[in-house]
Amino acid sequence: MRRAMDPLLLGVLGYVAIQLAIGAVVARRVRSEDEYLVAGRRLGLRLATVSIFATWFGAETCVGAAGSAYAEGLGAHTVEPFAYGACLLLMGLLFAAPLWRAGITTLGDLFRRRFGPRVEAIAALVLAPTSLFWASAQIHAMGKTIAASSPSLDIDTAVLVAALVVIVYTSLGGMMADVVTDVFQGAVLVIGLVVVTVAVMQQHGGAADALSLAFGPAPGTRDPVPSPGLLALAESWALPILGSVTAQEVVSRSLAARCPATARRAGLCGGSIYILVGLMPVFLGLIAAHRHAGLDDPEAALPTLARSVLPTIGYVVFAGALVSAILSTVDSALLAAGSVISRNLVLAGRDGLAPRTRLLVARASVIASGIAAWLLARGSDDVMTSIEDASGFGSAGVLVCVLFALGTRSGGSLAASCSLIAGAATWVLGRYAPALGLPLEIDHPFLASLAAASAGLVCGLMVEGLASRRAGLR
Numbered sequence: 001m002r003r004a005m006d007p008l009l010l011g012v013l014g015y016v017a018i019q020l021a022i023g024a025v026v027a028r029r030v031r032s033e034d035e036y037l038v039a040g041r042r043l044g045l046r047l048a049t050v051s052i053f054a055t056w057f058g059a060e061t062c063v064g065a066a067g068s069a070y071a072e073g074l075g076a077h078t079v080e081p082f083a084y085g086a087c088l089l090l091m092g093l094l095f096a097a098p099l100w101r102a103g104i105t106t107l108g109d110l111f112r113r114r115f116g117p118r119v120e121a122i123a124a125l126v127l128a129p130t131s132l133f134w135a136s137a138q139i140h141a142m143g144k145t146i147a148a149s150s151p152s153l154d155i156d157t158a159v160l161v162a163a164l165v166v167i168v169y170t171s172l173g174g175m176m177a178d179v180v181t182d183v184f185q186g187a188v189l190v191i192g193l194v195v196v197t198v199a200v201m202q203q204h205g206g207a208a209d210a211l212s213l214a215f216g217p218a219p220g221t222r223d224p225v226p227s228p229g230l231l232a233l234a235e236s237w238a239l240p241i242l243g244s245v246t247a248q249e250v251v252s253r254s255l256a257a258r259c260p261a262t263a264r265r266a267g268l269c270g271g272s273i274y275i276l277v278g279l280m281p282v283f284l285g286l287i288a289a290h291r292h293a294g295l296d297d298p299e300a301a302l303p304t305l306a307r308s309v310l311p312t313i314g315y316v317v318f319a320g321a322l323v324s325a326i327l328s329t330v331d332s333a334l335l336a337a338g339s340v341i342s343r344n345l346v347l348a349g350r351d352g353l354a355p356r357t358r359l360l361v362a363r364a365s366v367i368a369s370g371i372a373a374w375l376l377a378r379g380s381d382d383v384m385t386s387i388e389d390a391s392g393f394g395s396a397g398v399l400v401c402v403l404f405a406l407g408t409r410s411g412g413s414l415a416a417s418c419s420l421i422a423g424a425a426t427w428v429l430g431r432y433a434p435a436l437g438l439p440l441e442i443d444h445p446f447l448a449s450l451a452a453a454s455a456g457l458v459c460g461l462m463v464e465g466l467a468s469r470r471a472g473l474r
Contacts, residue, residue: 015188015316015319015320015323016165016169016323016327019169019181019185019327020165020168020169020172022173022177022180022181022184023168023169023170023172023173023177023181024172024173025173026172026173026176026177026180027172027173027174027177029176030173030174030176030177030359031355031359032355032358032359033105033342033343033355033358033359033362034105035174035175035176036174036175036176036359036362036363037105037106037174037175037252037335037339037343037362038105038175038252038255038256039174039175039176039179039256040176040256041255041256041257041258042256042258043179043256043257043258043262043266044257044258044262045257045262045265045266045269047179047182047183048253048254048256048257048262048263048266048270049265049266049269049270049273050182050183050186050270051178051179051182051253051256051266051270052088052250052253052254052266052267052269052270052271053088053186053269053270053273053274053277054182054185054186054189054325054328054329055182055249055250055253055328055329055332056084056087056088056249056250056270056274056329057186057189057274057277057278057325057328057329058137058138058141058325058326058328058329058330061080061081061084061274061278061281061325062141062193062281062302062321062322062325062326063141063144063281063299063302063303063322064080064141064299065080065081065278065281065282065285066281066282066284066285066288066299066301066302067285067297067298067299067300067301067302068080068285068298069281069282069283069284069285069286069289069301070285070286070288070289070295070298070301071289071298073286073289074215074282074286078282079236079237079240080240080278080281080282081274081275081277081278081279081281081282082275083236083237083239083240083241084240084241084244084274084278085271085272085274085275085278086241086271087240087241087242087244087245087250087271088250088267088268088270088271088274089267089268089271089272090241090245090271091245091246091250091251091254091267091271092254092263092264092265092266092267092268092269092270092271093264093267093268094245095245095246095251095254095402095406096254096257096260096263096264096266096267097260097261097263097264098260098406099251099254099255099263099406100254100255100257100259100260100263101260102406104255105252105255105339105343106127106248106251106252106336106339106340106343106344107123107127107246107248107251107340107398107402108120108123108124108127108340108343108344109343109344110402110405111123111401111405111416112344112348114405114416115401115405115411115412115413115415115416115417116412116413117348117349118413118417119401119413119416119417119420120344120348121344121345121348122416122417122420122421123344123398123401123420124340124341124344124345124348125345126393126394126397126398126420126424127248127336127337127340127344127394127398128337128340128341128345128369129393129394130247130248130391130393130394130395131247131248131249131333131334131336131337131340131369132333132337132369132372132373132376133376133393134247134249134329134333134336135166135330135333135334135337135369135370135373135376136373136374136376136377137377138166138326138329138330138333139159139162139163139166139326139330139373139374139377140159140377141299141322141326142158142159142162142165142166142322142323142326142327142330143155143156143158143159143160143161143162143163143377144158144299144300144303156378159374159377159378160374162326162377163370163371163373163374163377165327166327166330166331166334166370167334167366167367167370167371167374169327169331170330170331170334170335170338170366170370171363171366171367171370174335174362174363174366175252175256175335178328178331178332178335179256181327181328182328185325185327185328186328188317188320188321189277189321189325189328190277190321191317191321192317192318192319192320192321192322193277193280193281193284193318193321194280195310195314195317195318196280196284196305196306196309196310196314196318197280197283197284199309199310199314200284200287200305200309203309204287210287211283213287213290214283214286214287214290215286231443231444231447232443232444234444234447235444235445235446235447238446238447238450239391239392239446240391242395242396242399242446242450243391243392243395243396243399243446244391244395245399246395246398246399246402247336247391247395248336248337248339248340249329249332249333249335249336250267252332252335252336252339253266253332254266254267281302284301284302284305284306285301285302287305288301288302288304288305289301291305291308292304292305292308302322303319303322306318306319330373333373334366334369334370334373335366337365337366337369337372337373338362338363338365338366338367338368338369339362339365341365341368341369342358342361342362342364342365343362346361346365347361391446392427392431392445392446392449393424393427393428393431394420394423394424394427395423395427395446395449396423396424396426396427396446396449396450396452396453397419397420397421397422397423397424397449397453397456398420398423399450399453400419400423400450400453400454400457401416401419401420401453401457404416404419404457410461411457411460411461411464412464414460414463414464415456415457415459415460415461415463415464416457416460417460418456418457418459418460419453419454419456419457419460420453420456421456422449422452422453422455422456423449423450423452423453423456424449425452426442426445426448426449426451426452426453427445427446427448427449429442429445430442430444430445430446430448430449431445
């Protein structure tokens with residue numbers, strides 16, 4: 001058995017080696033922080049679209065969505081791929097062009113210009129953990145994929161290997177290397193999912209019979225999912241859509257476009273492709289519930305199904321597709337965290353430093369972010385939990401402040417600070433208070449954090465207005 005599986009591991013590692021080589025080649029052309037973090041702002045529509053799609057189509061869509069479909073089936077609670085696809089569409093429609101015109105590199109830059117350096121620092125402390133949660137989820141999923149390719153590796157070792165790969169890969173070439181490999185990764189991803197989908201359909205009598213099986217009555221081993229209440233349903237959809245629409249990962253891809261129109265169109269095209277391709281893991285998860293009922297880990301449904309319907313070489317292609325999705329997402333998350341840490345914390349207020357120094361700090365921040373993400377991945381229970389933390393932590397305040405910064409000229413440092421702090425604090429309390437034994441229970445933490453962030457902004461505006469009127473009377 002071990003000998004039969006080792007070629008799979010070698011094939012996956014060979015694929016990873018190709019990605020590392022591409023990153024090393026592109027790294028030679030990176031000379032400045034701007035080229036490293038936003039690819040010199042010269043991406044055309046095709047590259048920007050593929051990059052946005054590949055960035056967003058990660059572990060939660062491949063492994064997590066298939067696992068959710070396997071365990072729970074379809075219903076109003078099914079948010080993947082529709083919610084995150086809608087997030088990209090909303091980003092392209094409302095935010096991509098205005099953020100590009102602002103001439104920023106990170107959202108922290110926007111907050112510094114609009115609200116001042118104090119808000120920049122607070123925003124950085126909110127944005128960086130969000131990207132780290134996102135990266136840790138991808139590293140955890142990549143570790144599972146590598147471990148599934150060979151029984152000689154346990155999950156902890158596989159997660160360590162995954163972390164080392166993505167840290168080296170991301171720190172070498174930055175955004176430009178990521179964009180170049182996104183084209184290859186996106187193609188391998190789609191091909192891999194199509195290969196598994198076609199193989200499954202052929203083994204079940206064709207497309208019609210396979211779809212009938214997938215969307216038919218749930219197997220007896222699956223526990224029925226109770227119908228969610230209205231607020232619970234709103235929470236499950238608002239978290240991925242509103243919680244991620246201003247994530248630094250997708251914002252940086254929009255900022256790398258060559259003009260505002262390209263940034264907008266790339267978001268719309270990337271979101272549409274995301275939904276179409278994302279339907280395949282959901283379908284495969286539903287099929288796996290019938291073919292492989294009783295799996296201890298629902299997130300193993302997709303690799304298990306692929307291994308059962310594909311020959312060795314086909315599974316290598318599929319494993320490469322999963323690694324593609326994860327690599328293209330995790331390097332974006334590490335770049336996002338590294339850019340915020342380097343520009344808005346370490347180098348904040350130090351605009352006179354040499355370009356080479358700024359580039360070195362950016363690379364060092366990416367490496368530090370990778371190590372932190374690995375530590376988080378080691379303690380992660382599952383992919384979707386980390387994804388929810390990434391979408392929810394502090395994102396409500398960021399969204400409210402971005403809307404206010406782009407849409408109005410009123411409000412200052414106090415209002416923005418209150419919004420960011422109130423949103424993040426409410427999410428943390430709602431998410432972790434019961435586990436910490438605190439006498440507090442918030443049933444819908446993201447909706448509560450969104451309300452708290454909005455209330456914090458309003459209260460801050462009122463205090464600022466009162467202070468302004470008192471100053472005028474003097």
